[in-house]
Amino acid sequence: MRAGRNGRRLRTAAAALALGLGLLAAGCGGSGSGGDGTVTLRYSWWGDASRAKLINKTVALFEKKHPGITVKTDFLEYEDFWKKFATQSAGGGAPDVFQNSAAFLREYGAKNVLLDLTPQVKARHLGTDGFRAGLEKAGEVDGKLLAVPVGGNTFALIYNVAEFEKAGVAPEKGWTWDQYHAAVEKISKAGGIKGAAANAGVMYLYDLVLRQQDKAFYTADGELGFTRDDLRTWWNDNYADVEDGTLVPQKKADQVAPKSALAAGLAASEFSWDNFIVRWSAETDAELALAPLPTTDGKRTGQYISSLMLSGYARTQHPEEVAQFIDFMVHDPQVGKIMGYNRGVLATERQAAAHEPEGPDELVAEYERQIADLVEPMTPQPAGTSVTEAAFLRIWGDVAHGTTSVAEGVDQFFSEAEQALRS
Known part of the structure; x- marks a missing residue:
């Protein structure tokens, strides 16, 4: 199964990083x-x-x-x-x-x-x-x-209403990944805006995909809850969609960061925490809306409240x-x-x-009311999660840029993650 591959694009520009380093130097000392x-x-x-x-x-x-x-x-x-x-x-x-x-x-x-x-x-x-x-x-x-x-908050599909209407798709409870991919491909083939961004390195999104398969990013014992084959499939499918023009190229997404591909007008949809619609709505003139995650079985989204x-x-x-x-x-x-x-x-x-x-806030409130019956308990995230999350995002970025193969990226991720979770 191919699942969604979007999320936050949260990198600052060099000037912002320089500012951060300055703040760090000034802030030490308590x-x-x-x-x-x-x-x-x-x-x-x-x-x-x-x-x-x-x-x-x-x-x-x-x-x-x-x-x-x-x-x-x-x-x-x-x-x-x-x-x-x-x-x-x-x-x-x-x-x-x-x-x-x-x-x-x-x-x-x-x-x-x-x-x-x-x-x-x-x-x-x-x-x-x-x-x-x-x-x-x-x-x-x-x-x-x-x-x-x-x-x-919980995860959601944040999407451009006009683009999905043109594609003839109304995202709603129980829709499937096949329906989602059909919409993304139709939007991309129409030319101009892409159907979605290539964000297969977002740990939280992949966690939900795994939960729909009765797995999870982490087990209750604090280990990785998926195999190398699982990740190879996930990244191979997403990379193929980058290559065939269905998803926003990584280079273009990097150029508009820290804006999301959705807010920057590069993509018609993006998976992220539902409250991000508040920020992204302020960054675009397009009408945005929230929808539950697509499903594998027409029922379970795997979502939780964080x-x-x-x-x-x-x-x-x-x-x-x-x-x-x-x-x-x-x-x-x-x-x-x-x-x-x-x-x-x-x-x-x-x-x-x-x-x-009101406005985007009202959309968030209504969305969480609608998906209340879909919410499940959250799997505890172990020590080492921050290192693992960063590695997942960074290594996928290398794969998406074409500087690292999927096979190499998967091996590198498992090596770094297993070391982080053991330490």
Whole structure:
């Protein structure tokens, strides 16, 4: 079976990377307190300038309500954020508070990088009540509270409505990969825009494809849950579609990064987290919509709810203030109004009730209501996931560029992944 092969194209330009390196050099050394007793926290996240604008508004609101705490902020796109964070945490200079996800909890928890927030909950500096759909447990690992969700989201097909209408396809529950591929090929053959981007290196997408086959990217024991033959089939099928012009060439996708191929008008569809429609809708004039993943059997998508979270640094000098900051960001209704669904459907009932979704936010809310019966439990992601995810994306990029064969890429990935998961 050939399955979808799209996702995020989250690489920054050289100028952005240079800026990130500058921030790294300036940011090392931890937080501190001013001579007047003011506490300074450092807060970092991944995302684009639109997310930064919203987050900085929430930080200003926090500082207004907590005049004894100053918050310094910085951000990068996803891949560069984690490269920077790996260097910071290894050198003892990670930010006091930072955006996190399930992929990194066990890895950085095992390295004692993440602050256990449990004592702060007991001290009533951080509340864990009022979360939606059991999300209050999303950041727990081995009895420790290592993160608190700010939003919950799931994967989706984000697509150009006009292009799919011209192809005569209405993406909906129960549609199959064959139907999806027929639409992609029809759009591409019409000339101009391609039906989809070539993003077969997105770990989360491949995980869902595997789950539809009763497998998963990782087993419950923290090992790879698929074989070399499985990956050869996945990458061979996707590379063949790049070669025959069905998918966006990797070189063109790289040229528009960090924009997605969909937002840049190169592709008519892309698989990603549902909340990305908020960002991408702001980057294109085309009408975008959300649809469930195509299926193998007409029923199972393999989808699950994941979370963007906030974590504290284990070596912060100000654990109480970190907890107060996180509490404010996940519970304050005004923060919910400001952020909307930029990081997914708001995690707490208070914030969700304060925000009236409209436009792309309304699409996300309606989509998650529609696919609620498709959602399954998420497979825990083991320590080493960050290395494995980066290797999967990087090596597929080499394959898509034609600088590495599929066979060589598969062997290289398994070698790097197995080493990462053993260490």
